[in-house]
Amino acid sequence: MDHKKTILITGGAGFIGSHVVRLFVKNFPQYQIVNLDKLTYAGNLENLRDIENLPNYRFLKGDITDEPFIENLFAQHPFDSVIHLAAESHVDRSINGPMAFINTNIIGTVNLLNATKKSWTGNMENKLFYHISTDEVYGSLGEEGLFTEETPYDPRSPYSASKAGSDHMVRAWHHTYGLPVVISNCSNNYGPHQFPEKLIPLAICNIKSNREIPVYGKGENVRDWLYVEDHATAIETIFHSGKTGRTYNVGGNNELRNIDLIRILCGIMDNRLGRKQGESEKLVKFVRDRPGHDLRYAIDNTRITGELGWRPSVGFRKGLEKTVDWYLENEKWVSSVLTGAYKSYYRSQYDDR
Numbered sequence: 001m002d003h004k005k006t007i008l009i010t011g012g013a014g015f016i017g018s019h020v021v022r023l024f025v026k027n028f029p030q031y032q033i034v035n036l037d038k039l040t041y042a043g044n045l046e047n048l049r050d051i052e053n054l055p056n057y058r059f060l061k062g063d064i065t066d067e068p069f070i071e072n073l074f075a076q077h078p079f080d081s082v083i084h085l086a087a088e089s090h091v092d093r094s095i096n097g098p099m100a101f102i103n104t105n106i107i108g109t110v111n112l113l114n115a116t117k118k119s120w121t122g123n124m125e126n127k128l129f130y131h132i133s134t135d136e137v138y139g140s141l142g143e144e145g146l147f148t149e150e151t152p153y154d155p156r157s158p159y160s161a162s163k164a165g166s167d168h169m170v171r172a173w174h175h176t177y178g179l180p181v182v183i184s185n186c187s188n189n190y191g192p193h194q195f196p197e198k199l200i201p202l203a204i205c206n207i208k209s210n211r212e213i214p215v216y217g218k219g220e221n222v223r224d225w226l227y228v229e230d231h232a233t234a235i236e237t238i239f240h241s242g243k244t245g246r247t248y249n250v251g252g253n254n255e256l257r258n259i260d261l262i263r264i265l266c267g268i269m270d271n272r273l274g275r276k277q278g279e280s281e282k283l284v285k286f287v288r289d290r291p292g293h294d295l296r297y298a299i300d301n302t303r304i305t306g307e308l309g310w311r312p313s314v315g316f317r318k319g320l321e322k323t324v325d326w327y328l329e330n331e332k333w334v335s336s337v338l339t340g341a342y343k344s345y346y347r348s349q350y351d352d353r
């Protein structure tokens, strides 16, 4: 399979992107992988140290909102495919500052679509623009039901609205200009290398240093959790076998209320830190809720499992233990991201909450 040879992966220095880059670089030495990333606060080249010297990998620092830069990049490189993950990704930050989300998630995506369209002329059989999106575009579920690929879009945060906007743009470029595209919408990921602004790594770091665990509202919101390496295998499966123009929902049938997740996590942390069972849970603090907090997300994954044969391979408890162990064993990574900027972000989000 030597088509789709040169692949541009955007956002490859981030959490999910770094796992995707690693999987492609290691498993497909015949492909050239170019990782384009702006290295925002969420991008970290430490995530890729183990593969950075492999011959089929190259890193480029750049901003997808910079139109001339993107145009020039495509003029210089004959990309066969794009796997687009670069985004502003945190709901709480989108509430405080939506413009960065509009710029990167919508304008940045359109810049990539335009550059791809310009550079892919003629036969597009072996070309693919793969857009990575989120289940949050579907809005919020009540107690019952699951998101299918036919669920109408109903985004409710600036983050999810910007991702919904980018999904619409990708489909518009497909229907209007014939660009070969595929989209996947995945549920909440967790695992190594996730920036500790998101619930699980934030809680791990706080528990370790005996700080409060801020749980929004009553902790009754439900998320559907998938281990990040399983998302990476889903992306690889869709990249190679997904049908052009189609959407795939990705999730591992693993719904949990936030408070139940935190209790499981506290139990694992007690165990790993040699604390008495129940000790870490005392750190839970119910704090003021997130405005517009979506109640429940849950994915119906029958399309990707039925049509493409993908299955998640890591159960939640095992995945959470692996995640905890990674954070405890990688103190250097953790302290390198808990910078002054992180501390001032943390204060602005959680002081007086």
Ligand code: NAD
Binding pocket: 010, 011, 012, 013, 014, 015, 016, 017, 036, 037, 038, 039, 040, 041, 042, 043, 044, 062, 063, 064, 065, 084, 085, 086, 087, 088, 089, 090, 104, 108, 132, 133, 134, 135, 163, 185, 186, 187, 188, 189, 190, 195
């Ligand atoms: P992340 O915030 O960890 O990483 C995003 C990466 O994009 C960073 O490396 C950052 O430097 C880069 N980036 C940001 N703005 C950029 C720009 N203007 N130009 C170039 N690079 C830029 O995010 P993540 O959690 O790894 O999410 C990756 C993708 O997956 C996003 O598109 C997100 O919407 C989607 N997604 C995430 C989840 C999740 O649970 N984290 C679930 C479903 C879908």
Ligand code: TYD
Binding pocket: 091, 092, 188, 197, 198, 199, 200, 202, 214, 215, 216, 217, 221, 222, 223, 258, 290
């Ligand atoms: P998060 O990791 O931010 O992902 P998303 O908002 O994209 O689902 O949050 C996961 C859930 O945890 C969500 O319901 C909000 C909640 N949450 C807290 O209760 N406390 C926190 O400090 C954070 C960051 C999130």
